[in-house]
Amino acid sequence: MSDYFKSVPNREGFFGNYGGAMLPPPLEPHFAEIRAAYDKLSKSADYLHELRYIRKHFQGRPTPISYLKNLSEAAGGAQIYAKREDLNHTGAHKLNHCMAEGLLAKFMGKTKLIAETGAGQHGVALATAAAYFGMECEIHMGEVDMAKEAPNVTRMKLLGATVVPVGEGAKTLKEAVDSAFGSYIAQADHALFGIGSVVGPHPFPMMVRDFQKVVGIESREQFMEMTGELPDIVAACVGGGSNAMGLFSGFIDDEGVALYGVEPMGTSSKLGDHAATLTYGVDGAIHGFATKVLLDKNGEPAPVNTLASGLDYPGVGPEHAYLQGTGRVTYTSADDKESLEAFYELSRREGIIPALESAHAVAFAMREAKNHPGKSILINLSGRGDKDIDFVTETYGFGE
Numbered sequence: 246m247s248d249y250f251k252s253v254p255n256r257e258g259f260f261g262n263y264g265g266a267m268l269p270p271p272l273e274p275h276f277a278e279i280r281a282a283y284d285k286l287s288k289s290a291d292y293l294h295e296l297r298y299i300r301k302h303f304q305g306r307p308t309p310i311s312y313l314k315n316l317s318e319a320a321g322g323a324q325i326y327a328k329r330e331d332l333n334h335t336g337a338h339k340l341n342h343c344m345a346e347g348l349l350a351k352f353m354g355k356t357k358l359i360a361e362t363g364a365g366q367h368g369v370a371l372a373t374a375a376a377y378f379g380m381e382c383e384i385h386m387g388e389v390d391m392a393k394e395a396p397n398v399t400r401m402k403l404l405g406a407t408v409v410p411v412g413e414g415a416k417t418l419k420e421a422v423d424s425a426f427g428s429y430i431a432q433a434d435h436a437l438f439g440i441g442s443v444v445g446p447h448p449f450p451m452m453v454r455d456f457q458k459v460v461g462i463e464s465r466e467q468f469m470e471m472t473g474e475l476p477d478i479v480a481a482c483v484g485g486g487s488n489a490m491g492l493f494s495g496f497i498d499d500e501g502v503a504l505y506g507v508e509p510m511g512t513s514s515k516l517g518d519h520a521a522t523l524t525y526g527v528d529g530a531i532h533g534f535a536t537k538v539l540l541d542k543n544g545e546p547a548p549v550n551t552l553a554s555g556l557d558y559p560g561v562g563p564e565h566a567y568l569q570g571t572g573r574v575t576y577t578s579a580d581d582k583e584s585l586e587a588f589y590e591l592s593r594r595e596g597i598i599p600a601l602e603s604a605h606a607v608a609f610a611m612r613e614a615k616n617h618p619g620k621s622i623l624i625n626l627s628g629r630g631d632k633d634i635d636f637v638t639e640t641y642g643f644g645e
């Protein structure tokens with residue numbers, strides 16, 4: 246499609262020094278099978294045709310771009326636009342890769358999807374895909390997260406998924422990953438593991454990026470149609486980095502478009518208070534691939550904390566670590582306070598309640614708008630905020 250996508254990753258899944266696949270031996274043949282299937286399918290007209298049909302008739306794509314007139318006026322300076330992934334079915338960009346993973350499983354003859362989930366967003370999207378394809382679905386979730394995110398547990402069950410409570414250790418995401426992988430090893434002959442972002446062993450960072458490219462491809466075309474130009478600045482929040490890679494993909498070969506990834510700075514820059522992996526992390530490995538990681542003093546993945554649980558990850562997609570190194574993307578951050586303010590502002594001024602994750606990108610746009618009069622900023626509104634309204638109003642009220 247473009248020079249950039251022919252350049253990375255290489256055959257082994259490396260984006261420069263980052264990526265690759267460090268797998269437990271029992272999983273090696275299964276990942277070889279996934280790589281071979283994806284190589285074949287990504288060039289198959291039948292697969293691409295069915296994926297296009299699903300995007301249009303089930304997900305409701307293309308999602309629009311909205312010009313945020315009131316927010317732009319209030320911020321003062323640049324014109325702010327948003328790609329409306331909150332209008333994608335299930336309310337976030339995650340369904341873009343979950344439907345494609347489900348379709349891959351179908352073409353591979355698998356009958357089951359397995360994954361872990363933290364806040365439950367990925368679990369809900371994957372359970373949706375499983376229902377659509379008539380597959381079984383098994384989602385592993387820490388008991389602490391299950392109590393915190395009860396509505397998502399209900400959703401997954403309504404969608405027909407089995408939710409496996411994980412009671413080991415801290416009973417959150419890391420333990421859920423271990424539990425899900427253990428279960429997958431035993432069932433890999435008939436199940437596919439559905440990774441929830443541009444992370445994990447090769448080929449997942451590449452596949453999930455490819456599945457999210459639709460966001461960037463649509464955006465470039467829509468923005469040109471709306472304004473006759475390309476945006477000056479394109480920005481997205483970065484947890485694992487899938488919604489950002491999706492949007493960036495549309496503009497990565499356009500040298501005049503500045504790309505910004507916005508990490509969560511939480512409550513402070515102290516280790517444990519944030520999840521700004523590219524800002525403060527070091528070269529290391531996590532969950533089977535090389536990337537930047539936040540490590541504690543024992544060299545273990547550090548605890549992370551942000552208002553937006555979908556951004557809570559002490560690692561990051563390897564392609565982002567690579568793009569930081571090449572300088573093509575600039576990584577910056579927004580903290581809890583300014584993201585919460587952006588959550589209220591977008592709700593009140595535009596009638597759009599954003600996910601707390603997406604509010605980090607909104608905060609960036611509001612802050613940067615002042616510095617770029619006459620320019621345009623396009624952000625990815627990765628998801629809607631319905632999931633966050635109880636937490637926000639019970640904890641912080643309704644804003645002033």
Ligand SMILES: *Cc1c(COP(=O)(O)O)cnc(C)c1O
Pocket residue numbers: 337338339366441442443482483484485486487488489555556600602603627628629
């Ligand atoms: C999960 C999630 C994110 C973070 O994931 P990325 O892979 O970094 O995109 C961002 N926004 C929403 C709405 C999410 O649900």
